[in-house]
Amino acid sequence: MPSKLPPLSSLRVFEAAARHGSFTRASKELGMTQAAVSYQMKILEERVGTPLFLRKPRQVSLTETGERIAPVVTEAFELLRAAFVMAEDASHNLLSITTVTTFATNFLAERLGNFQILHDDLAVRLDTSMSVVDFSREDFDLGIRSGDGQWQGAETHLLIPAKFSPMLSPDLAQSVGGIKKPSDLLKLPLVDASDPWWKLWFDSMGVQSEGLRGNKRSRMGIQMLEARAAEAGQGVAILTPDFYRDSLKRGSLIQPFDDVCHDEGRGYWLVYPKARRNMPKIKKFRDWLLNEVKEHCN
Amino acid sequence: MPSKLPPLSSLRVFEAAARHGSFTRASKELGMTQAAVSYQMKILEERVGTPLFLRKPRQVSLTETGERIAPVVTEAFELLRAAFVMAEDASHNLLSITTVTTFATNFLAERLGNFQILHDDLAVRLDTSMSVVDFSREDFDLGIRSGDGQWQGAETHLLIPAKFSPMLSPDLAQSVGGIKKPSDLLKLPLVDASDPWWKLWFDSMGVQSEGLRGNKRSRMGIQMLEARAAEAGQGVAILTPDFYRDSLKRGSLIQPFDDVCHDEGRGYWLVYPKARRNMPKIKKFRDWLLNEVKEHCN
């Protein structure tokens, strides 16, 4: 439908030449030679079918037609420039992160304020969702995901290894006279008995745990739900202690055993596209986050 | 000052792709392959520093940033398209002519109305000036000039040969008892004795005309002034009869001798740039004018 436009490069040149009333000055602005400007204007005039400049002795001036279109072309280019300044600005100053709920709730939420203060030029958009990150399909700069760190094309940093240990509410522990040895836990309901971590943990403690099949994939991403259930006294959950420092300190959860299992290789990872690893906003967040993790989780 | 824009070709592609929400459809509109669109969008995204499209299974959709700039880019391109429609329109439908005064007054003025009626899609701008036509320096489609038809780079058509014969007002003729033979004219003042045509004409009539030097260049372009002087009875002028049919018919001028001299090669010419000889508006005017001349000046 839209009628054919002249070569766009010639329009850019026209815009500058019209603004300066001079091919030479336009060429300087555009960082090209005067010959190139002359050439482009010839192209454009041929295309439009009518001269746009009058060649006076030592200067050029616009013809009637040129005079008519020049301001419109200038306006159009200003729109474009404005649009891309906006875009680049957004690209530099808007940081959007997608993270698994657990990490957002138990780690990021309470610390993000710090980051914002540190980098008040960055606006942060935080999205919590569990789905796999695919940066080519979703509009995020960085993601935090649980897994084994194998995401192709992505730069990854292990934030928190998948360590785990049982936790429960003090009341629940009291209800069976306290938890003295691992097998005491089996007297209580497990929040999610199918979580493979249970078997791993009991195995490592040398406790026979028939019936714990561990046939499900780990659901680290939604640990948080299990944690809430445990806090509410509904059962024992197997959780990552690093995330529940606060609850443990407050006493809303207790960790009966210091023994922490480690699901080697798995954990919470920071992920972002390799190609964008050098963007300032990405560096800023990465550096900040890695430092927070280091400081906070021994 | 203006910040650098991304490659313009990629913008054109982006505009179409955003509008269609599809690389394939955009490629069809732009008359290129889908691969080319994909490539251009990659370029643009690299340049802007952020993705503009999300690659979904069998479609693409704009990212937040893409969404933000798309309407602006579309608007800019619409401005450009509008500007060039205007320009092309003007280029097609505005005919500007520069002509020597004599020809305008004595020939064109009374006939141009006809042309306008015949081609009411063309707006005619008529400029009368004597200066030499240089289409690269002045904004005209066609020129009518007197001379020998030697204008380089120009297409030329002889309209009216430089024929000439003395003319004067009837009263003036009466004042010397009428003009019977050429030498009678010498009893009267010549409007411009230095006009070389005088010598040519007297010579051709076999009349000795000492004192008529003819050292000036012909000033055909301003014959009209001499004609007015002659009509006012101020002297005898040497004029091109074709231009003064009306005055002769009205009787405000008389041409005492049918003998008409011919300054071979010289005359009134229609001139226009060779490069533009095929423009419809130029053809229309040329054909009309040549026909008018043929019909009117035997």
Add this chain to the structure above:
DNA sequence: CATAATACATAAAATCTCCTTATGTATAGT
């Protein structure tokens, strides 16, 4: 459920645009 069809990505090669260099012309200033 296998197959075909659709939409986009990517690599390599061909093409073509655009720019530069070099030079020429005309004009204004000294």
Add this chain to the structure above:
DNA sequence: ACTATACATAAGGAGATTTTATGTATTATG
């Protein structure tokens, strides 16, 4: 007259853009 300025033009080449060919993922279909 001479120099400097501004634009035009031609030739050559670097680089950008496009196409061709192929791959991948997803949806639709028999």
